[in-house]
Structures are given as structure tokens and as C-alpha cells.
Amino acid sequence: MGSTVAAPGSLADPGALSPPAPSGPTRVTLALRWLRRISGIVPFAVFVTFGLLLPMVAVAVGAFQNNDGGFTFSNVSAATHGIYLKGFWQSIILSVISAVIPGILGLIVAYAIFTAKRAQVLRQVAITAAGVFANFGGVPLAFIFIATIGSSGLVSQWLTSLGFDPYSHGFTLYSLIGVIIVYLYFQIPLMVLVILPALEGLRPAWREAAANLGARTFGYWRYVAGPVLLPSFLGCVLLLFGSALSAYATTEALTNGTIPLTSIQIGSFLNGNVIAGQENIGKALGLGMVVIIAIAMVFYVVLQRRSAKWLR
Amino acid sequence: MAALARGSTVWRWVVLLATAVYFLLPLWAALRFAGVSAFGSVVGESGFSSSLGLSVRLAVITTVITIALMLPTAVYVHLRLPGLRRLLEGITILPIVIPPVVLIVGVLAIAPGFLKGTSWLLALEYVVLAMPFSYRALDAGLRALDLKTIVEASSSLGAGWVSTLGRVILPNLRTALLSATVLSVAMVLGEYTMASLDLFQTFPVWIYVNSQTSGQVSVAASLLALFVTWFFLMIITVLGTRQSRKTGGGEVTLFTVARTETRGD
Numbered sequence: 419m420g421s422t423v424a425a426p427g428s429l430a431d432p433g434a435l436s437p438p439a440p441s442g443p444t445r446v447t448l449a450l451r452w453l454r455r456i457s458g459i460v461p462f463a464v465f466v467t468f469g470l471l472l473p474m475v476a477v478a479v480g481a482f483q484n485n486d487g488g489f490t491f492s493n494v495s496a497a498t499h500g501i502y503l504k505g506f507w508q509s510i511i512l513s514v515i516s517a518v519i520p521g522i523l524g525l526i527v528a529y530a531i532f533t534a535k536r537a538q539v540l541r542q543v544a545i546t547a548a549g550v551f552a553n554f555g556g557v558p559l560a561f562i563f564i565a566t567i568g569s570s571g572l573v574s575q576w577l578t579s580l581g582f583d584p585y586s587h588g589f590t591l592y593s594l595i596g597v598i599i600v601y602l603y604f605q606i607p608l609m610v611l612v613i614l615p616a617l618e619g620l621r622p623a624w625r626e627a628a629a630n631l632g633a634r635t636f637g638y639w640r641y642v643a644g645p646v647l648l649p650s651f652l653g654c655v656l657l658l659f660g661s662a663l664s665a666y667a668t669t670e671a672l673t674n675g676t677i678p679l680t681s682i683q684i685g686s687f688l689n690g691n692v693i694a695g696q697e698n699i700g701k702a703l704g705l706g707m708v709v710i711i712a713i714a715m716v717f718y719v720v721l722q723r724r725s726a727k728w729l730r
Numbered sequence: 731m732a733a734l735a736r737g738s739t740v741w742r743w744v745v746l747l748a749t750a751v752y753f754l755l756p757l758w759a760a761l762r763f764a765g766v767s768a769f770g771s772v773v774g775e776s777g778f779s780s781s782l783g784l785s786v787r788l789a790v791i792t793t794v795i796t797i798a799l800m801l802p803t804a805v806y807v808h809l810r811l812p813g814l815r816r817l818l819e820g821i822t823i824l825p826i827v828i829p830p831v832v833l834i835v836g837v838l839a840i841a842p843g844f845l846k847g848t849s850w851l852l853a854l855e856y857v858v859l860a861m862p863f864s865y866r867a868l869d870a871g872l873r874a875l876d877l878k879t880i881v882e883a884s885s886s887l888g889a890g891w892v893s894t895l896g897r898v899i900l901p902n903l904r905t906a907l908l909s910a911t912v913l914s915v916a917m918v919l920g921e922y923t924m925a926s927l928d929l930f931q932t933f934p935v936w937i938y939v940n941s942q943t944s945g946q947v948s949v950a951a952s953l954l955a956l957f958v959t960w961f962f963l964m965i966i967t968v969l970g971t972r973q974s975r976k977t978g979g980g981e982v983t984l985f986t987v988a989r990t991e992t993r994g995d
Contacts, residue, residue: 456811566763
């Protein structure tokens with residue numbers, strides 16, 4: 419084991435935490451000291467650079483390169499026209515729907531859990547279950563829904579025996595509607611988990627104060643709880659939007675990649691289902707997705723700042 | 731007032747019951763659909779053991795690299811560069827924000843030849859994908875400790891870096907390490923996007939490919955994958971709650987951990 423005791427630069431060197439004296443060390447020693455201080459995160463920095471940052475740079479650069487490496491706008495242009503533009507629209511519409519619906523349902527469920535304060539056991543079970551279900555997506559989820567309301571699924575057969583065959587009424591699980599239904603399964607629990615802290619930030623004193631001033635339930639929600647919760651609610655919905663937008667596995671397994679969503683289209687460039695020489699369109703699509711998510715995240719941060727004002 | 735309270739209780743049970751039905755019905759339907767015999771035949775299916783073996787191997791490699799990389803980094807940042815904690819939180823949340831399908835496009839574009847086509851590349855990317863969970867779990871664990879005092883005590887007794895890390899910090903972080911491990915393992919065992927696009931037949935990819943031959947077996951395999959993952963996640967939820975009762979620190983499940991980040995404190 420190491421025997422150096424608190425050598426400069428060792429783990430517990432207290433001097434390293436305080437700023438260096440202004441007049442003493444030269445610029446070189448200051449630089450050396452700084453280098454030594456950050457040396458501990460060099461492995462992490464290298465890892466993140468090669469595993470995360472450079473790949474993203476490669477996507478962004480590749481989006482503007484032709485096959486010979488020259489500069490071009492043709493990929494971006496292709497990515498924003500025709501089937502790829504349609505893909506972006508479908509993705510955005512799908513993500514908005516599967517963010518807003520589970521957002522509202524999740525809020526209702528979270529409120530039901532939240533108001534059950536005396537039933538501690540129920541609360542704990544519900545929160546644990548939500549944590550578990552929110553982590554459950556991808557291929558297994560797709561197959562469980564195929565077994566449920568797929569064309570030969572159990573619930574579909576029930577409904578058929580009751581005289582209502584959903585598949586003869588235009589419903590199919592292997593479509594956008596189906597994808598939305600399946601997404602609800604992990605989006606609702608996710609919403610419950612992220613909105614619960616905001617609900618817990620509502621102080622009982624506010625409700626009492628509102629009641630003292632003559633407000634009924636509606637007035638309390640309209641003028642007190644609603645406005646306080648709104649920024650958090652919208653922020654959580656944005657989170658769900660991002661989660662739905664980047665989902666790939668569930669949709670791929672459910673529809674065999676037949677739905678034109680951007681994530682599926684990007685995947686098809688790697689699967690080799692596309693004419694050779696067009697790979698960089700996939701990068702332009704990827705860049706587009708990152709831009710959409712970045713915009714959503716900017717709004718998210720702004721909304722979080724606003725909600726932090728009251729819900730602390 | 732009493733009538734109001736009773737009304738809201740009924741309302742609450744209706745909501746919770748409807749939710750429970752929505753979440754449990756598909757599971758029950760899948761169990762019935764697969765049938766008991768399908769569970770037995772999953773094991774004998776061709777490709778089952780090789781794909782599961784690959785997934786387990788990836789999980790082990792990913793976890794080892796994750797701990798080896800993230801533990802020293804998290805400790806170091808807490809001790810010596812507390813000003814960088816926010817930055818690190820920001821960086822490590824990125825893999826949640828960036829769609830994996832986009833990340834793998836970039837990874838395959840820049841991967842050096844000696845890594846391309848090996849499962850090591852996939853494992854290295856899984857370390858990146860696991861960062862949001864692993865860093866947050868470790869960060870939460872470190873926050874619950876009085877790290878500076880412990881480390882000063884340790885070094886004043888003559889311990890060096892390695893000894894302090896291994897014999898003082900590590901035992902104090904057992905729960906955090908466990909949740910980091912379990913979350914990484916659960917992530918790796920369920921990951922489909924990167925594996926399939928990198929052309930590796932991991933367990934989820936096998937489930938999908940095998941569905942062409944037998945739907946029932948795929949549903950059974952899905953349920954198995956699901957129950958195993960849930961079992962793991964249950965463990966950390968239970969352990970996390972117990973730990974937080976002991977220390978008063980936050981729970982270290984995935985989303986309560988993510989929450990402190992997203993709320994920006």
C-alpha cells in the first residue's frame with residue numbers, strides 16, 4: 419500500500435482545496451499544480467471524449483460531408499424532404515401524443531398515490547412498481563403486447579368472442595396507435611416518478627390558506643396549485659417527449675421497422691437496408707434528432723427554473 | 731367535509747384499480763399466451779445459451795469497467811474538484827438525452843479497426859450508456875458520507891490513496907456500488923438498439939430474431955427477461971429504502987436519483 423502521507427497532490431492535501439497564494443508561485447508551477455489537480459479525472463475525460471463526444475462530433479460533421487469527405491448540404495436537404503421529413507413529423511406527432519396522454523394520466527395516478535398519505539404501504543408499493551415499470555421497455559414489452567392485443571392476442575380474442583373484433587374495425591397493434599398504447603406502459607410510470615416530487619412540494623398550508631380565503635377545491639386548483647404545478651408538469655411532459663422520441667427497440671420489434679419514424683430510419687441506414695453511398699443521410703437525420711431534443715431540453719431547463727421558485 | 735373525504739377515497743381507488751388492471755392485464759395475457767410448456771422449451775431453443783452468454787459477459791465487462799472508471803472519478807471530484815460536480819452531472823446525464831440510435835451511428839463511424847466488430851466496443855459504449863445511473867448512484871452515496879473527514883482520518887493514520895479507497899471509502903459505499911452494479915446489469919441485459927445495429931446477437935436481439943420461428947417462445951423469453959430484470963430492480967429499491975432510512979440520504983433508485991439532477995440541486 420502507498421506510504422506517502424499527504425504529499426502535495428495526494429488525496430487529502432487540504433492546501434489543494436484553497437486557492438494558491440497570489441504572490442508566491444510562478445505561472446509554471448501554478449499550471450503544474452492545476453494539471454495535477456485535474457489529473458484525477460483524466461481517465462474519465464478520455465473515456466467520455468472517445469465514447470460520447472467524438473461520436474457525436476462525427477455525426478454532426480458527417481451530416482455535412484459527401485462520400486469523398488467534401489462539404490455538402492445534400493444530406494441535410496435529403497433529410498428534410500420526402501420520406502425523411504415525413505419521418506420527422508410522424509416522430510414528433512407520436513412523441514407529443516405519447517407525452518401528453520401519459521403526462522395527464524400519470525398526473526392523475528400520482529395524485530391518487532400522493533393523497534393516500536396515510537396508506538404508507540400503498541405508497542411504497544406504488545412507487546416501487548412505478549420505478550420498475552418505468553424501466554421496462556424494448557423488445558420484451560413489444561412481445562407482451564403482441565400476446566395481449568396482437569392479431570391473435572388474448573384480449574383481442576376475448577373482444578372477438580364478445581362480438582367486437584378490433585382488427586376488423588381498423589385497429590392494429592402494428593401501427594402508430596399501437597405504438598402509442600405500448601409506450602403508455604412505460605411513460606405513465608415515468609410520469610408518476612418525476613411528477614411526485616412536485617406534488618409533494620405543494621404545502622398543506624397553501625390549501626388551508628386558500629380555504630380560509632373562501633376558495634373551494636376548484637378555486638384552489640385554478641389559482642394556487644395549478645399555476646404552481648404547471649411549470650413542473652410541462653417540464654415532465656418534455657422529458658416524456660424526449661423519451662418517446664428516442665425510443666427505438668419497442669417500435670422496431672412491434673412493427674418490424676415498417677413505420678416511418680426517424681429513429682427507425684436511422685437504424686435502417688446501419689442495417690444496410692438502404693442504397694450504399696447514402697450513409698451520411700443517416701447522420702443528418704441523427705443531427706436533426708439531437709437538435710429537436712436540444713430545443714426540448716432548453717425549454718425543460720427554463721421550466722425547471724420556474725418551478726424551483728415555489729417547489730423547494 | 732367527511733362526505734368530501736369519502737368521495738375522494740372512492741375516486742382514488744377507482745384510479746388505482748384501473749391503473750393496476752392496465753399494468754397487470756398484459757402480463758397475465760402474456761403468461762396465458764405463452765403457456766407453461768413454452769417456458770421449458772425456451773432453454774432448449776437454438777441460440778438461447780449463446781445469446782444469454784454474450785449478454786452476461788457484456789454485463790460483467792461493463793460493470794467492471796464502470797466501477798473501475800466511475801468510482802475513482804466520483805470520489806476524486808467530491809474531494810478535490812467539488813466545483814466540477816455540476817459539470818460531471820451534466821455530462822453523465824447526456825447518454826439519457828442522446829438517442830442511442832444516434833450515438834451508435836457516430837460510434838461506428840469513428841471506431842478504430844481493432845475495436846470494430848468486437849464485443850469490447852459494445853461493452854465500452856454500454857459503460858457510456860450506464861453512466862447516468864452509475865454516476866448518480868455513486869454521487870448520492872458519496873453525498874451521504876462525510877467524505878473529507880473520513881479521508882483525512884484515514885490519511886492521518888498513514889493510509890495512501892489505494893488503501894483509503896479500498897478499505898475506507900469502498901465499504902461505506904456498498905449500497906451505492908450495489909445499485910450502480912444492478913442498474914448497469916439491468917441496462918445491459920435489456921439493451922437492444924446498439925446491440926442489434928452493431929450486429930451482435932445479445933439476449934434481447936435473440937428474442938426478436940427467434941420470434942420468426944416461434945411467437946410463443948419469444949413471449950415466454952420476454953417474460954423471463956422481464957422477471958429477472960424486475961427482480962434486480964426490486965432488490966435495489968428495497969436496499970435503497972433501507973439504506974436511506976439508516977443514513978437519511980436519498981433513495982438510490984434510478985429515478986429518484988435522476989430527479990435530484992433534473993431539479994438542478
